[in-house]
Amino acid sequence: MKQPRPLFRWAVFSLPLLFLLLFYFYPLGKIVLLSFLPDGNWDPARLGKLVNSPVYGRILWFTCWQAALSTVITLVLALPGAYVFARYRFFGKNLLQALMTVPFVLPTVVTAAAFRALLGTNGLLNTWLMHGLRLSQPPINIDQTVAFFLLAHVFYNYTLVLRIVGGFWGGLDPDLRAAAKMLGASPWQTFRRITLPLLMPAIGSAALLVFIFCFTSFGVVLILGGPGYATLEVEIYRQSVQLFNLPMAAALSLIQIVVNFLLMWLHARLGKRSRIAFYTDSASGTAIKVESPAEKILIGVNLLFMVILLVTPLLALVVRSFTGQDGLTLAYYSALFTTQARSVFFVEPIAAVANSVGFALAAMTIAVILGLLASTFLASARERGAPVSSFWDAIIMLPLATSAVTLGFGYIITLNRPPLNLRDSLALVPIAHALVAFPFVVRCILPSLKQIPQTLREAATLLGASPYQVWRRVDIPIIGRAILVGAVFAFSISMGEFGASAFVTRPHTPTMPVAIFRFLGQPGDINYGQAMAMSSILMLVTCSGFWLIGRLDASKKPPQASL
Amino acid sequence: MNKILLGASMLILSLATALTSAAETAKTITLMTHDSFNIGKEVIARFEKDNGVKVRFLKSGDAGSALIQAILSKDNPLADVFFGVDNTFFSRALKAEIFLPHASPLLAEIPAALQLDQQNRLLPVDYGDVCLNYDRQWFRTHQLPPPADLADLIKPAYRGLTVVENPATSSPGMAFLLATIGRFGEAGYLDFWKKMRDNDVVVANGWEDAYYGHFTAASKGNRPIVVSYASSPPAVVHYAEKPLSEAPTAALVADNTAFRQIEFVGILRGTKELELAKKLVDFMLSKSFQEDVPLQMFVFPANKNAQLPEVFVKHAVVADKPVELSPSAIEANRDSWIEAWTNVVLR
Numbered sequence: 001m002k003q004p005r006p007l008f009r010w011a012v013f014s015l016p017l018l019f020l021l022l023f024y025f026y027p028l029g030k031i032v033l034l035s036f037l038p039d040g041n042w043d044p045a046r047l048g049k050l051v052n053s054p055v056y057g058r059i060l061w062f063t064c065w066q067a068a069l070s071t072v073i074t075l076v077l078a079l080p081g082a083y084v085f086a087r088y089r090f091f092g093k094n095l096l097q098a099l100m101t102v103p104f105v106l107p108t109v110v111t112a113a114a115f116r117a118l119l120g121t122n123g124l125l126n127t128w129l130m131h132g133l134r135l136s137q138p139p140i141n142i143d144q145t146v147a148f149f150l151l152a153h154v155f156y157n158y159t160l161v162l163r164i165v166g167g168f169w170g171g172l173d174p175d176l177r178a179a180a181k182m183l184g185a186s187p188w189q190t191f192r193r194i195t196l197p198l199l200m201p202a203i204g205s206a207a208l209l210v211f212i213f214c215f216t217s218f219g220v221v222l223i224l225g226g227p228g229y230a231t232l233e234v235e236i237y238r239q240s241v242q243l244f245n246l247p248m249a250a251a252l253s254l255i256q257i258v259v260n261f262l263l264m265w266l267h268a269r270l271g272k273r274s275r276i277a278f279y280t281d282s283a284s285g286t287a288i289k290v291e292s293p294a295e296k297i298l299i300g301v302n303l304l305f306m307v308i309l310l311v312t313p314l315l316a317l318v319v320r321s322f323t324g325q326d327g328l329t330l331a332y333y334s335a336l337f338t339t340q341a342r343s344v345f346f347v348e349p350i351a352a353v354a355n356s357v358g359f360a361l362a363a364m365t366i367a368v369i370l371g372l373l374a375s376t377f378l379a380s381a382r383e384r385g386a387p388v389s390s391f392w393d394a395i396i397m398l399p400l401a402t403s404a405v406t407l408g409f410g411y412i413i414t415l416n417r418p419p420l421n422l423r424d425s426l427a428l429v430p431i432a433h434a435l436v437a438f439p440f441v442v443r444c445i446l447p448s449l450k451q452i453p454q455t456l457r458e459a460a461t462l463l464g465a466s467p468y469q470v471w472r473r474v475d476i477p478i479i480g481r482a483i484l485v486g487a488v489f490a491f492s493i494s495m496g497e498f499g500a501s502a503f504v505t506r507p508h509t510p511t512m513p514v515a516i517f518r519f520l521g522q523p524g525d526i527n528y529g530q531a532m533a534m535s536s537i538l539m540l541v542t543c544s545g546f547w548l549i550g551r552l553d554a555s556k557k558p559p560q561a562s563l
Numbered sequence: 564m565n566k567i568l569l570g571a572s573m574l575i576l577s578l579a580t581a582l583t584s585a586a587e588t589a590k591t592i593t594l595m596t597h598d599s600f601n602i603g604k605e606v607i608a609r610f611e612k613d614n615g616v617k618v619r620f621l622k623s624g625d626a627g628s629a630l631i632q633a634i635l636s637k638d639n640p641l642a643d644v645f646f647g648v649d650n651t652f653f654s655r656a657l658k659a660e661i662f663l664p665h666a667s668p669l670l671a672e673i674p675a676a677l678q679l680d681q682q683n684r685l686l687p688v689d690y691g692d693v694c695l696n697y698d699r700q701w702f703r704t705h706q707l708p709p710p711a712d713l714a715d716l717i718k719p720a721y722r723g724l725t726v727v728e729n730p731a732t733s734s735p736g737m738a739f740l741l742a743t744i745g746r747f748g749e750a751g752y753l754d755f756w757k758k759m760r761d762n763d764v765v766v767a768n769g770w771e772d773a774y775y776g777h778f779t780a781a782s783k784g785n786r787p788i789v790v791s792y793a794s795s796p797p798a799v800v801h802y803a804e805k806p807l808s809e810a811p812t813a814a815l816v817a818d819n820t821a822f823r824q825i826e827f828v829g830i831l832r833g834t835k836e837l838e839l840a841k842k843l844v845d846f847m848l849s850k851s852f853q854e855d856v857p858l859q860m861f862v863f864p865a866n867k868n869a870q871l872p873e874v875f876v877k878h879a880v881v882a883d884k885p886v887e888l889s890p891s892a893i894e895a896n897r898d899s900w901i902e903a904w905t906n907v908v909l910r
Contacts, residue, residue, distance in 0.1 A: 034635075109771050116776060122783040144765070223776070227729040227766045228909050238731050241627035243898050244655060324804050331804055343859060344604045344620070405628070412635045424593075424621055424641050508620045514598075520771045521599050522861055523795045523812075524802020528775055528782075 027410030035250035078161035086169035098546035105496035108219030114313035144226030168202035260401035268390035332529030363433035363494035371441025437490035444486035595642035654894030662829035685827035693738035694821035701787035745886025
């Protein structure tokens with residue numbers, strides 16, 4: 001069988017590459033150059049501290065270890081959950097899965113409020129414990145500690161592992177397990193020797209995303225960790241916005257990019273070696289009903305954990321949005337429709353929802369198309385082109401690992417002339433979202449795409465299928481679920497206005513997060529209540545959207561085997 | 564696949580053109596500002612009607628990021644008018660030479676103390692005093708007198724009661740640091756902050772987190788003293804869930820305890836609509852705009868003829884003698900003051 005022609009591969013990759021060049025490398029390159037050479041001269045004076053002061057070394061070290069630790073904890077906690085979701089069918093699975101994705105869209109300030117309502121000094125848990133155990137001091141004091149933001153990182157990233165690994169796990173051939181069992185392997189041996197090696201690409205993908213996400217953590221560390229902790233991302237913001245030290249900000253951005261690039265390149269290299277081809281014709285068909293008591297306990301424990309970690313904080317927000325001074329109230333929801341109607345920036349909640357969903361759909365479309373093309377390009381590089389492909393694999397992940405402030409400022413100085421006069425246009429919003437979402441999509445699709453046995457495509461070709469037909473009839477049905485997972489994340493990232501968009505200048509278009517921030521910007525019960533009410537609406541919209549997608553996915557017949 | 568490719572590029576193209584062209588059909592003037600800017604619909608509508616123009620608002624992040632974006636784009640400005648330079652960023656803005664002078668006739672109605680630029684490149688629009696706010700109810704039930712001076716905060720009786728914002732990441736935090744420098748002098752402020760640390764001060768990274776995360780009067784926090792604005796108490800009354808006769812919080816504006824933040828507007832060099840830009844600036848200093856400022860942004864109007872709304876008259880206080888520091892001193896020392904503060908309080 002011939003390798004796919006290089007020309008075809010590069011044609012497929014041209015669109016993602018063009019996108020990256022225009023909206024990533026060009027703005028980034030220009031802002032870094034401008035920062036280092038403000039008047040065309042290299043002036044290292046403002047960079048002196050980088051080498052002289054121990055502070056930056058400490059920040060880099062802190063950023064690395066907290067990201068690594070967050071990743072390990074998230075994996076350990078979420079892998080059992082992924083197993084349960086992959087293996088079993090149970091009541092409420094779809095709803096729970098939709099709920100798990102909600103943290104992804106919540107602004108950090110709101111998440112912080114939720115966690116404080118539960119675990120803060122005067123929070124629910126402390127109040128109960130003080131009553132129940134007759135204590136005079138609150139026993140839990142985790143506000144502004146490492147534990148608090150590690151918890152929040154798990155809260156945000158749990159769903160990543162659950163969906164990416166769980167989705168992949170569900171696609172493993174159950175016959176393999178049965179065969180191992182028949183040959184006398186214990187369940188542990190089967191897991192260790194068969195399942196784990198097959199899962200590695202998906203686990204690697206999820207771990208990489210969690211790591212980068214935590215590495216570039218801005219709001220979570222800023223708010224929950226308190227001012228004693230700073231990640232590189234926080235320091236970049238501080239250097240550029242507060243101190244106007246652009247050379248230092250650019251240098252720190254580059255350090256952040258280089259560290260992440262090396263890591264991702266390493267990941268791609270290692271991933272090359274551990275590739276095993278397999279495929280099952282139906283992913284949903286392998287989930288089974290719960291039977292033995294041991295299974296019931298396993299599922300029960302996992303579901304309980306998910307509810308405690310993820311659902312209770314969300315519930316606390318919803319409860320708060322209905323609680324006034326004298327108990328239950330709808331005052332905050334009705335205020336959303338009435339007060340500040342005089343303001344030029346007032347927006348009906350419906351319009352905010354429409355804006356958010358509109359941007360999210362546009363960003364999702366761009367990210368999925370680009371992600372699909374880039375994944376096809378990366379997967380079709382067979383062993384021959386391994387080093388080159390690892391390089392591109394790492395390059396594609398860079399937007400996620402890049403400082404939002406730096407990139408946002410880059411847009412200001414580059415996309416400022418026709419035909420690309422986009423810097424203050426609304427179109428830049430979905431583009432900036434898609435730039436961050438697109439690496440997510442690639443990481444979701446790539447493991448599934450790579451595991452498709454080449455023999456399958458060869459067989460199709462032998463039977464007379466054109467390359468397009470092979471792609472459409474063989475690849476797409478097998479990776480359908482992975483595309484869906486990628487789309488879900490792309491949508492969420494845009495709904496939550498994650499990353500660069502926070503620093504993109506734009507005409508006033510109130511999305512839900514924008515409205516939430518506006519309410520939280522002024523004192524007063526009504527403002528806080530409205531922020532909680534708008535957050536609840538944001539959660540409701542996100543959750544019901546994903547629940548519907550899950551329903552559609554489940555009601556679809558398992559994809560037809562192409563052979 | 565070609566179909567998908569084509570579809571995608573069509574989508575992106577049509578999105579881009581639809582969104583850019585829509586804004587450019589009528590004659591527009593663009594006001595670039597920070598995310599906290601707000602104004603009444605009918606106020607702006609009046610200006611638009613009188614001048615046959617559409618006002619477009621560009622929101623560019625917090626005050627610091629908005630200013631940097633304006634500076635970075637000075638060769639090809641994003642907007643005609645920029646609002647939201649405060650006196651802590653004042654020198655940086657002037658040094659970048661991005662503003663054109665405009666001797667508005669309305670400056671006659673604005674107190675001289677607020678006019679910091681002799682050349683009128685930046686014109687004062689509003690001001691607010693950053694100061695301590697405290698929870699009245701908390702101090703009543705705990706039978707402790709509320710703080711009367713910044714020096715009270717380091718007394719043993721006030722241990723563990725205060726939350727402040729980090730000056731490195733928050734503009735009220737920076738303003739409060741400046742208040743302490745004014746109150747205790749450059750020689751004494753670090754000693755004060757060292758004692759604050761020993762007295763268990765909590766530092767939050769932003770105002771939202773300090774106020775809604777730690778302040779007893781606004782959340783399930785455990786700190787009855789917070790750094791906020793002198794105009795926060797009227798906001799609490801205005802945005803109360805049930806009508807209130809007394810503000811649940813109070814502001815401390817004793818002499819030398821508050822820092823006055825003044826916000827300025829300026830015309831961006833390179834505007835193609837200079838006459839309209841001048842008109843917009845004049846309008847922003849005029850009574851109709853100024854009288855809308857308090858309830859929209861919860862700051863005080865710069866124009867002395869502007870009438871204050873009732874809730875301000877009843878519940879707002881103004882510092883008679885706020886701390887005074889020149890913008891140039893702030894710009895020259897910002898880096899080292901923040902650095903020294905961070906070393907003393909956080910490291």
